[in-house]
Amino acid sequence: MGRRDYNGQDLPDGIEGVTVQSVGDPIPDDLRVWRPETVVHLAWSGIPDYGAECSVANLEDQLRFVNQMIGIGSVRRVVGAGTCFEYGSRGGPCTEDEDAVPSSYVAWAKQSLRRYLLLATDDSPIDLVWFRIFFAYGPGQRNGGLLPSMLRTAASGITPELKNPDGAKDFVYVDDVADAFRCAVDPGSPSGTFNLGSGQLASIRDVRDAAILTIEGRPVDEADFRPVSAETAEREMCASLERVSEVFGWRPSVALDEGIRRTWDAMCEAGPSRDGEGCPDG
Numbered sequence: 070m071g072r073r074d075y076n077g078q079d080l081p082d083g084i085e086g087v088t089v090q091s092v093g094d095p096i097p098d099d100l101r102v103w104r105p106e107t108v109v110h111l112a113w114s115g116i117p118d119y120g121a122e123c124s125v126a127n128l129e130d131q132l133r134f135v136n137q138m139i140g141i142g143s144v145r146r147v148v149g150a151g152t153c154f155e156y157g158s159r160g161g162p163c164t165e166d167e168d169a170v171p172s173s174y175v176a177w178a179k180q181s182l183r184r185y186l187l188l189a190t191d192d193s194p195i196d197l198v199w200f201r202i203f204f205a206y207g208p209g210q211r212n213g214g215l216l217p218s219m220l221r222t223a224a225s226g227i228t229p230e231l232k233n234p235d236g237a238k239d240f241v242y243v244d245d246v247a248d249a250f251r252c253a254v255d256p257g258s259p260s261g262t263f264n265l266g267s268g269q270l271a272s273i274r275d276v277r278d279a280a281i282l283t284i285e286g287r288p289v290d291e292a293d294f295r296p297v298s299a300e301t302a303e304r305e306m307c308a309s310l311e312r313v314s315e316v317f318g319w320r321p322s323v324a325l326d327e328g329i330r331r332t333w334d335a336m337c338e339a340g341p342s343r344d345g346e347g348c349p350d351g
Contacts, residue, residue, distance in 0.1 A: 093130035203266030207243030208335030266308025
C-alpha cells in the first residue's frame with residue numbers, strides 16, 4: 070500500500086485490482102469484501118531516513134495496518150520484509166535463531182513490528198513469514214542506493230569515491246528476493262524467520278571496480294570479486310542461508326557481476342529518474 074512501491078517507484082495508473090493508499094489509512098470496504106487470505110507487506114516510508122522520528126512514525130502506521138488486517142478475518146498468511154539491520158552491529162554469518170539486538174532506530178522499528186505480529190497472531194490461524202533481507206539491489210532501486218550512485222558517477226567519467234573501500238556487504242539481487250517471496254506465499258509452506266542474502270561478502274572496492282568495468286563495456290566475472298580479508302569477514306555481517314535453503318529450497322541464482330550488468334541495463338532503459346522511498350538497503 071502507498072502511492073509508491075517498495076523500490077520507490079510511482080505505481081502506474083489504471084492497473085486493475087490495485088488500491089493505492091497510505092499504510093496507516095483505513096482499509097477500504099471493497100478490500101474487506103474481497104477477503105484476502107495472504108498479505109505481502111513491503112511498505113516503508115522515508116528511506117533513507119533511518120532516524121528515530123521517521124522510524125517511530127513508520128511503526129505506528131504499520132501497527133494500525135496490522136490491526137486492521139487481522140480484523141478482516143480472512144487473512145491466513147502474512148509475509149513481511151525485515152532487514153539484516155535487525156542483527157545489530159555484529160560481523161560474520163548471521164543465523165535466525167540467535168538473539169537479534171538492533172543498534173539503529175529502523176532496525177528497532179522492524180524488529181518491534183515483527184514481535185508485534187507474532188503476539189497479535191499467536192492465538193489466530195495466521196502464519197507469519199518474516200524475511201531479513203540483506204543488501205538487496207537491482208532495477209528499480211532508489212537513485213541514492215550504493216550501486217546506482219556508483220554506476221551514475223562512473224558513467225559521468227568520474228571514479229566513484231569510497232568512504233569505506235575496505236568495507237563489504239552481502240548483496241542479493243532483487244529477482245532472487247522476489248523468488249523467495251513467491252515461495253513464501255504458498256499456503257502450504259512453513260512459517261518462521263528467514264535470511265535472504267547471497268551468503269558471501271563482496272568488498273565495496275570490488276563492487277566499485279566492477280561498476281566501472283560495466284560502464285566501459287568490459288567483461289566482469291565472479292573472479293573479479295576477491296575473498297575479503299579475515300578481519301573484514303569478522304567485522305561485516307553476511308547471511309546464513311541454511312534455514313531458508315532447507316525450508317524453501319531457495320538459494321540466490323543471480324551472481325553479482327550479472328546483477329550489476331542487469332542493473333545498469335535497466336538504468337539505461339529507464340533514463341533519468343528521481344530519488345524516492347524504498348526498502349531499507351539491508
